[in-house]
Amino acid sequence: MSAVLFGVLAVLALVAALLVFSVGSMARATFALLASLVCAGGEVVVLGLPYLGLVTVLMMVMEMVVMAVFMVAYMMDPAGLTQMSMVHNKRGSLVISAGVFVALAAGILLVRWPERTGTRPADTTFQLGESLMGGQMLTMITLGFVLLATMVGATVLATRRGRYDRFGDDLDQRPARDPVGGGVGR
């Protein structure tokens, strides 16, 4: 049963991935990518990791919805109504990616993989939680700080006003020139 599920999901994931860069409409490309990554999440569930597979699927659904909004907001032809090419160096990219696939496939098929060591626990989600809160605690802390830095960095990049707009050319303008009042002490 799981072998059949693996085969179906694998074919769907690869076909949807190919569709991402071949359909004309940007919205269709977004949902093809969603289909591909949902199938990838399904493969993770097939491998016995239901929590991580479900997290992948839920995260991808939200990401692709956000991506569709950004595409409609920014791209010149989100509906793909005008036929146009938005690629550069297609042949070179094709050669490089095909070469990478051949090299990876050769490595996968030629390497003598080691035997499985140990048995999987009954509750794989518990195993993950125990790792992140135990032996891999440093990894978890690092990932937390990376996410915090991402939130700060994304906000700074996306906001219209910079520090010089608020505090003046010499950064000595007090109070800051903000469009609306508020904040601590103001």
Add this chain to the structure above:
Amino acid sequence: MILELFLLLAAGLFSIGLFGALSQQSIVMIMMGIELMIGGIVVGAAAFWHFLAPATGSGQVVVVAALVAMAVEMAIGFAVTTAIFRARQVDMADAAQDLKG
């Protein structure tokens, strides 16, 4: 189900994503390529955990790290797109060559 088949699927997703990341002009489409590449890494890491070392949680932690990389890539990618679009009304990588050496 054997390890090699899962790894071939992961390599396929990675290579298709690499093609998109290299060939697309739109910044958002480049991000879609990178998403596919990380999707391949997620499948590969989960397969390594299942077939090689299911007794330890390290393989699962790699999957979590890849998912965090996906989230970071999306958040910073959209922020950069917003900043470039606000400054110059462009969303194409060819028109944003500030970092070109």
